[in-house]
Each structure stands twice: as C-alpha cells, then as structure tokens.
Amino acid sequence: MQARDRLIVAADLSSRDEILALADEMHGVAGVLKIGPQAFVANGPGLIREVVARNVRVFLDLKLHDIPNTVAHTVAEVSKLGVAMLTVHASGGPAMMRVAAQSGGGPPRSVLILGVTVLTSLDDDELRRVGFARDSLSTAVSLAKLAQESGLRGVVASPLEIRAIREACGDALTIIAPGVRPAGSDQGDQRRTMTPRDAIAAGADYIVVGRPITEKKNRRDAAVRIIEEFA
Numbered sequence: 001m002q003a004r005d006r007l008i009v010a011a012d013l014s015s016r017d018e019i020l021a022l023a024d025e026m027h028g029v030a031g032v033l034k035i036g037p038q039a040f041v042a043n044g045p046g047l048i049r050e051v052v053a054r055n056v057r058v059f060l061d062l063k064l065h066d067i068p069n070t071v072a073h074t075v076a077e078v079s080k081l082g083v084a085m086l087t088v089h090a091s092g093g094p095a096m097m098r099v100a101a102q103s104g105g106g107p108p109r110s111v112l113i114l115g116v117t118v119l120t121s122l123d124d125d126e127l128r129r130v131g132f133a134r135d136s137l138s139t140a141v142s143l144a145k146l147a148q149e150s151g152l153r154g155v156v157a158s159p160l161e162i163r164a165i166r167e168a169c170g171d172a173l174t175i176i177a178p179g180v181r182p183a184g185s186d187q188g189d190q191r192r193t194m195t196p197r198d199a200i201a202a203g204a205d206y207i208v209v210g211r212p213i214t215e216k217k218n219r220r221d222a223a224v225r226i227i228e229e230f231a
C-alpha cells in the first residue's frame with residue numbers, strides 16, 4: 001500500500017456539489033473518501049454511485065447496529081453500490097457481525113466490513129452508564145477481538161487503542177483510526193487525538209482526517225502535507 005492510500009478523507013458535508021468537488025480534489029491524492037449519514041441522508045445512494053463512478057474508493061460510514069436479518073439485507077444493498085468499506089457497531093454482537101461479513105459480496109466488489117469498537121466521543125464514565133463494565137481501552141480490545149472472531153476483517157478504533165488492539169489481534173486485522181490531528185492543528189471536538197505519524201507508527205492501516213483538510217482553503221495541499229508527515 002502506498003502512503004496516500006492510507007489517508008481517508010471524511011466528507012462530512014451535506015451538499016452534493018461540495019462532496020463531488022472534494023472527491024475531485026482528492027483524486028490521486030487521498031486513497032478513500034468517507035461518506036457518513038449526513039451526506040447519505042441528504043443525497044441518497046445516487047451520490048455514492050456518482051462518487052464511485054469517478055473511480056474514488058468510498059468508505060460508507062453508516063455504523064449499522066440492528067438485528068442480524070436487517071443488517072444482512074442492508075449490507076447486501078450497500079454492496080450493490082460498489083463501496084469499498086462499510087461500518088457496523090461491534091456491540092451489535094457476534095451474530096450480527098457474522099451475517100454482515102457474509103453479506104458484503106465477493107471479489108472483485110467485496111465490501112470490507114469494519115466493526116466500530118468504542119466511539120471516541122465516549123469517556124469511561126459514559127461507557128459505564130451505557131452498561132459497559134470496563135474502561136474504553138479494555139472494552140475496545142475485547143470488541144475488536146469479538147469482531148475478528150465473528151469474521152470481520154477490520155475495526156475502527158481511537159488512535160490511543162491501536163497498539164493494544166494490534167497486539168491482541170495481530171497483523172491481519174485492518175485498523176482504521178479517526179481522531180487524528182496534524183501537529184499544531186485545531187482539535188475541534190475531538191479529545192483523544194494523535195498525529196498522523198504517531199497513529200501510523202502505533203499500527204493503524206488507515207487514518208481518517210476530516211476538518212483539518214476540509215476546512216482548509218487549499219484542501220489538496222493540506223492532504224499532501226499530512227501524507228508527507230507519515231510517509
């Protein structure tokens with residue numbers, strides 16, 4: 001994998017035109033464009049088809065969490081769109097993850113299903129109030145192990161949890177880390193961040209960066225600088 005393939009740019013925007021403009025600017029610079037519920041609800045699956053038609057790899061970050069039957073049918077529909085990656089919540093359980101892994105289609109158009117471990121916005125106190133007995137680090141590691149045992153080939157985790165997950169799950173598991181901030185840039189609402197270089201050094205296969213790129217005047221330059229930082 002080339003360095004630029006490791007950069008996932010979060011297109012947290014509503015406007016179809018702005019998202020397509022970002023896709024065009026990132027073409028040949030960043031490997032993947034992440035499209036979440038905001039853009040998906042605002043524009044529908046037609047937008048995904050338009051981005052895919054531009055030969056941009058799409059990470060559809062819908063974070064599904066439902067009964068296995070519903071997730072299986074949803075994943076099957078997503079796989080028809082030609083996206084490269086899709087998220088489900090690992091806390092949806094092993095049966096849900098197993099059917100998600102089985103419904104992502106086969107090569108050459110198989111979807112990499114990723115299990116979201118612990119949301120980076122949850123602190124240990126909130127995690128306990130939700131019903132998890134342990135802290136975010138051990139919860140993330142056990143959810144990553146569960147995701148792997150349930151047939152998922154990748155997880156999403158805070159950069160601070162990458163090293164422990166890598167040790168527990170080995171090299172075959174794909175780890176994607178959001179909450180990444182280039183040195184000296186605005187944290188925004190992210191609390192537990194790491195620089196791109198540190199996240200990759202800790203064992204992340206991909207990093208997700210949104211606002212430090214999308215809010216810049218020259219977004220292409222901002223993306224190139226981030227890639228240079230960890231390459």
Ligand code: C5P
Binds near residue numbers: 012178180188208
């Ligand atoms: O703008 P910023 O770089 O903070 O964007 C990070 C992206 O990663 C957002 O799209 C956010 O929804 C997503 N994300 C996250 N933390 C998670 C999972 C996803 O920040 N645990």
